[in-house]
Amino acid sequence: MTQLLQVDNLVVEYGRRNPLRAVDGVSLSVRAGEVLALVGESGCGKSSTARAVVGMEKPAGGEVSYHGQVVPPLGMRTRAQELTAMQMVFQDPNSSLNPRKRLGAQIEDGIAAARKRGSQSATAPEWLQAVGLPADLIDRYPHQLSGGQRQRVAIARSIAARPDLIVADEPISALDASSQAAVAAMMRRLCLDAGAGMLFISHDLSVVRLIADRTAVMYRGRIVESGRTQTVWQDPVHPYTKALLSAIPKADGKGMLPAAPAAEAPVEWTRQMPEALERV
Secondary structure (H helix, E strand, O other): OOEEEEEEEEEEEEOOOOOEEEEEEEEEEEEOOOEEEEEOOOOOOHHHHHHHHOOOOOOOEEEEEEOOEEOOOOOOOOOOHHHHHEEEEOOOHHHOOOOOOOHHHHHHHHHHHHHHOOOOOOOHHHHHHHOOOOHHHHHOOHHHOOHHHHHHHHHHHHHHOOOOEEEEEOOOOOOOHHHHHHHHHHHHHHHHHOOOEEEEEEOOHHHHHHHOOEEEEEEOOEEEEEEEHHHHHHOOOOHHHHHHHHOOOOOOOOOOOOOOHHHHOHHHHHOOOHHHOOEO
């Protein structure tokens, strides 16, 4: 499979004096036709990694490559046309939707990006239907929709650009629990039908198990375990991975992540265990 994304020893820091290191030497890759899930608790560095991948954060170290070319930080200039084939879906749809533009026009922006690269794309009403929304919403504005509907529109707009790589940062967190798995599965289908790859960031391991080919577990800014999803699920090696899996809610109400895992085992959990990494 074609290698789309390569991240090598990525470091992201915030602040100049006594900088906070949010991402500490992360390496990962995404190939065409696969979904890589990046999982972990809030604050572990998942979103910072995603923002650095698409150029929204300037790395303090390491390198992000897309199709073998280094991804430059976003600036005031228009992004290179070839980079529009990498799209991001944000956790908050309000971060990407223009409140003053009708939904149809916003999806048309994605379609136009696809056409500029010579790719065919469906119409705005068809994309709305593809994400489970009525086609007649094209004349509505974002504020006229619920949060879950706005997130579906944001997904439609990103996929309408016919990307070969989607970076999805907690894309289903704004949806109600009953539709999260269905929307995640829909994203996988739309992505893989086009032969694209996806970096899917989530804290919901039950959804990740359904849609991800490979899973990387992130803790304190580092990837502590990675491999085929079923392998990580059935035979976790790192203590933090085991804790995450044991925290999945169960019918009897059991399943809860330790209140302060870092305080209980800071050395063991932070150490990168060779046998837990890249078990392909």
